Amino acid sequence: MVRLHTNDLSIGYGERLIVKNLSVNIPDKKITTIIGSNGCGKSTLLKAITRIISHQSGAVLLDGKNISKENTKTLAKKMAILPQTPEGASGLTVGELVSYGRFPYQTGFGRLSKRDYEVIDWALEVTGTIDFKFRPVDALSGGQRQRVWIAMALAQETEIIFLDEPTTYLDMAHQLEVLELLQKLNQEQERTIIMVLHDLNQAARFADYIVALKNGEIVKAGACEEVMVPEVLKEVFQIDAVIGKDPRTNKPMCITYNLLKGENHNEKVNHPVYAHASSHY
Structure with missing residues (x-):
């Protein structure tokens, strides 16, 4: 089932187009990750879908309605977004931010209202941050702060949550903690999660669906097994990747890779260095 999709969406700044005629369906009640190199349009796409920025042409449709014509509060009851670097929490307690x-x-x-307070406490409980309710947000660790921001998004009671690089600046343990929380929200509460991730193996491990972008266009969109293949990663990231299976999840994972340099990188695969590396597999 698809509730959210884009039709020929073009987004840009001034005369420069970042995303070009992009059409994509976002699976409902699933986790979708968007991958691609820096500057390919991942964050721009998220901002346009959530109406933080406007688009040049095309449309974003939710439940058959063009979001550009939706009332702001009505839309905010349907989708929430956690930006890449959340700001504005200075001087607030955790409870105040989530409110x-x-x-x-x-x-x-x-x-x-009484209902508001009940939802705030529920969001704090679900994210494991209820003990921080009266603490200043500034006093929390990076991982704790990220969970609090997710609690604020949950307090919106939306069925769709967007997150732009939610693991940025977190150590490995806290990255896993945040991603497992999002997976739990998806599995237990059927929240539709759309997030931008840089780590390919995290994207494959936690996503049901992956959208790979290059220069504002979709190279491949589909199940992890369809996107996490050498040909797609070569096109998107200019790398020669060796793909195996995660022994714990059975999902595809990038075991190792070589960088393909130069404009004619397709020819570089036969370079002695790459040929030697490939001979081990």
């Missing part, structure tokens, strides 16, 4: 997720539901003077 911002209730904005779409507030009326009148914006006072929190």
Whole structure:
């Protein structure tokens, strides 16, 4: 089932197009990861789909409706986004920050209702941050802060959550902690998760569906096994990758790779260095 999709979406800054005529279907109640090299349009695409920035042409459709025509509060009840570097939490306690997720539901003077407080506590419980409720956000570790931001997104009670590089600046343990939390939200609450990730093996391990971008266009979109193949990674990242299987998850994983240099990188595969590396497999 697909509730969210784009039709011939083009996004740019001034006269420079970053994303070009992109059409993609986002599987409902699944985890989708978007991969690609720096500057390929991953974050730009997320911002346009969530209406943070406008698009030049095409459309983003949610439940058959063009989001550009949706009321802001109505849209905020359907989708939440956690940007790459969340800001604006300085001086706030954890509980106060998470309460911002209730904005779409507030009326009148914006006072929190009993229902709002119940949802805030639920979001803190689910993310394992309830013990930090009265602590300043500034006093938390990077991993703790990221879970608090996810709690704020959960407090919006949306069925769709976007995250732009949610593991950035986190160590390996905290990266895994955040990704396992998102997987749990997807599996237990059927939240649709769309996120940008740089780590290919994390993308393959946690995603049901992967979208690989290059220069603002889709090279390949599909199941992990369809996207995590040498040919696609060669086109997207200019690498000669060796793909195996994760012994714990049975998902595809990049075991090793060589960098293909120069404009004619297709010819570089036969270079003695690459030929020697490939002979081991």
